[in-house]
Amino acid sequence: MTAIPSPFAYAPAPESVRPVLKASYGLFIGGKFVDPKSGKSFQTINPATEEPIAEVADAGAADVARAVDAARKAFPKWSKTKPAERAKLLFRIARRIQERSRELAVLESMNGGKPIKESRDEDLPLVVQHFFHHAGWCDKLPYAFAGAQPKPVGVCGQIIPWNFPLMMAAWKLAPALACGNTCVLKPAETTPLTALMLAEILQECGLPDGVVNIVTGGPDAGRAITALAGSGVDKIAFTGSTEVGKAIAKAVAGTGVKLTLELGGKSPNIVFADAALDQAVEGVVSGIWFNQGHVCCAGSRLFVEESAHDDFVARLERRMQQLRVGDPLDKNTDVGAINSKAQLETINRYLKAGSAEGAHKHEVSCPLPKKGFWCRPTIFTGVQPSHTIAREEIFGPVVSVMTFRTPEEAVQRANNTTYGLSAGVWTEKAARALEMSNRLGAGVVWLNTFNRFDASAPFGGYKESGFGREGGRQGLSAYLKVGGGR
């Protein structure tokens, strides 16, 4: 690519704050950082530079058992703590995270590769809001489930992904704690650091020992948690791939353990010809290139009304070429680093498949950094519903464009998937937007917007995108015994 900088190019604007980190972290069990019994540890890296950031413990089955034990011991007292007192602790945690937001945002971008403007302006505010919102629920649960005398479930095993590391930790911990449960949280293998910093915050805030335990490690540590379902663990909450979600559902079958799963997606984003096209372009951009496309609800299938297709794709491509790909810690960066080498390889396989199966590839033409894991934002046009890139979750910055002629066809094609996490609709006709929202089989429908989240708004999927909701009153039932259902 050309080396001549444009006179209008942005100068680098690096974020200057650096979090204070330890060289190595143990497991957070019973309120203390302890060495793993496994004796194992691993380096966690910055995916934008491939350089190590810190050493992290790799929990084995004995470590997980120890964490579950600590959570078990903490449960009787925590579940009987006066709800208003629990609330005060959660409010305090929310405030402390708010104070340390910048540091956490930088660490999130360093460890996960996401642009600082997203970790700073999207992730951290939502993390804080999640604790603040749920703090207020602690002493209001009997009103939320009137007549049902809701009770905490017990020890929650929570396994979270690498795409929104701290936000997922907050989505799991805040409602669980508000409902009086104790937790064993396993962050993703590639992004453990913000959860460990959160552990320090929980210590600082005086959360009783053992109420939250954080075990870092890989898939084996996750399996060790699900293996204790019914014998120490009373509830499993998992966010991640549909494949792993199914394996967990099988592991939990017959144990009587409560299960919620927030899994994959292949979400449709539907643009009608009567939409405000430039707004729709912005929505499609945020729908697929937010967080490098590492978003379970990403709008990865773009359906454009046939009459508007050429115009819309031209606008979208022009806009895509403006995206700045590069250093996650640069405040101007729009698209950061791919989270890991393994994920980059997965995305590259799909890029190859897209071209091999006959779709037409358009990609950003900017230079990419030499080190680290990078993927150009990509549009595929001429995609058929049978193509691999139209059916499977890529979890990268790749959108597949297809067309439709009638609203019925749009509904039918959008719903023709085993997933059902989210859907987007762009039209200036209110009646059409509302009827589309009725007909789309998805847990979240964004009308003339996309990728919006809020602690008060339930999030979760239909069909093979999982079950259970996170956020709002509806999300609380994932962490309560309400009557007899699960």
Added chain:
Amino acid sequence: MSPSGSTRVEVAKTLKLYVNGAFPRSESGRTIPVKDARKCIVAHASHASRKDLRDAVEAANAAQLKWGAATAYNRGQVIYRIAEMLEARRAEFIALIASIEGRSKADATREVDHAIDRCVCFAGWTDKIASVLGGKQPVAGPYFVFSMPEPMGTVAIVVPDERPLLAMVSLLLPVISAGNAAIVIAPMTNAPLAVAFGEALATSDVPAGVVNILTGLRAELCPWIASHRDIAGVCGARLSALDAKTLELGAAENLKRVCLFHDAPKFDDDAFWHSPFAIAPFVETKTVWHPSAL
């Protein structure tokens, strides 16, 4: 079955399945004898097969589209009509429970009355579920956001043996009041009761296919229910640990929603079985966002 002496010969009812609004025999041609409390064979019930289940799923999924899209007010009236039809056949239900299960008339009467009254309760739930389980969300931004319960599709309901009418009604009503279609696996032990219930439904304005009743063996049908990819949810209560595990394991294949009411109280507990928390496991919450601006 045939009375002695000169009295007339009773016309015995052929017990059939209830699928898509019709009363077919099992395609397998199989039957199982039904015995009364004195161990006398009183009838032969259709013994539903995997193919009968598949036929029922097809009918249910087709019917659910309309039932789910019907107004909640309309669904409420249909469910009230079920109560009317059950009331009309009250004596028949009481007699079937008493004779086949060997229970006292008073006990049978209590169960039947409870079942009818539960229908009336749920007739009133249909147009209130969304008010209680959904609502507008106060998000921190200029968006109008609402969450609403939606039906999930077809739900298979596995009914336990004890107090089968009340069990059937208690598990069925939450499912259909929310707009789902149902396939009820009714116990063979009182198949005549399940058949009579199907006949009451057939005359209740319940659209064909919305409720399908298969008399069959749980252990035989549970694996097929669990693995069928066009069944969205599984409902049951008081099942054996083996049946529960079979259902949960198979359901993991396509992530069916399974609610087996492990911790629920007995069916005569109105505080739970009349509550929206019996309905909640069979709805999906959909959250819809739209920007709000002048």
